[in-house]
Amino acid sequence: MTTIYRCITEDDTSQFCHRVSEALSKGWSLHGAPSMAFDPQKGVMRMAQAVTKEIEAEYHPEMKLGQQ
Template sequence: MTTIYRCITEDDTSQFCHRVSEALSKGWSLHGSPTMAFDPQKGVMRMGQAVTKEVAAEYHSDMKLGQQ
């Protein structure tokens, strides 16, 4: 088994929550706490959440993490 990692980022809207919820429904696990930062160029708050997942496949750099 291999642990893979990805970080989901999005403006602070319901879309961020939907993306994290979708990842959880596909077997990903939360990794740490969410983070929030102000994006001065866009004038909005940005959210981030790291997630991990155990997969049977060996990791390779062209792996489509969101499709795992």
């Protein structure tokens, strides 16, 4: 088994929640608490949530983590 990691980022909108919910529905697990920071260039709050998943395959850099 291999643990893979990804960090989902998005403006603080419902789209962020949908992206995290989709990852959870595909077997990813939350890794730590979400983070929030103000993006002064865009003038919006940005969200981030790390997620992990156990997979059977070995990790390789060409993996499309969002499709796992």
